[in-house]
Amino acid sequence: MVDHGRVGQWWGDKALVENTAGLNGPINGLFTLLDTFAYVTPVSGMKGGSQNNEEVQTTYPVKSDQKATAKIASLINASPLNSYGDDGDKKAIYPEVRGRQLQNIFDDWKTNKSC
Numbered sequence: 001m002v003d004h005g006r007v008g009q010w011w012g013d014k015a016l017v018e019n020t021a022g023l024n025g026p027i028n029g030l031f032t033l034l035d036t037f038a039y040v041t042p043v044s045g046m047k048g049g050s051q052n053n054e055e056v057q058t059t060y061p062v063k064s065d066q067k068a069t070a071k072i073a074s075l076i077n078a079s080p081l082n083s084y085g086d087d088g089d090k091k092a093i094y095p096e097v098r099g100r101q102l103q104n105i106f107d108d109w110k111t112n113k114s115c
Helices: 099-112
Strands: 037-040 060-063
Touching: none
Parallel strands: none
Antiparallel strands: 037 060
C-alpha cells in the first residue's frame, strides 16, 4: 500500500479496497488506522431446500460499525478453496454443497452480488 501523505489514512489499489468476492472477505471502502474491526461469521443464505441457515466456517474482519449489515452472498466466495471435493483428512468441517444447492447458491450470488 502507498502512503499519499494523509495522516492516518492509507490508500490501496482498487483491487484491495473493493474486494467483494475474494477469499479475504467483504472488505470495501477506505480504512483509517483508527478504525476498529469486528469478526463476523456469515450465514449461507441459500435459496430453497430445507434448513438454509448454516454458518460458514470462516470469519472475516469488517468495520465494527458495519458488523450488523455484513453478509456474504455465496458459500463459494465465503469458503476456502479446499472446502469442496476433498474427501481426504479434513482439518475443518465445512457445509456439504452439491448439485442443485450449488446452482441455488450461484443464482443467489448473481441476484445479490451488489451486497
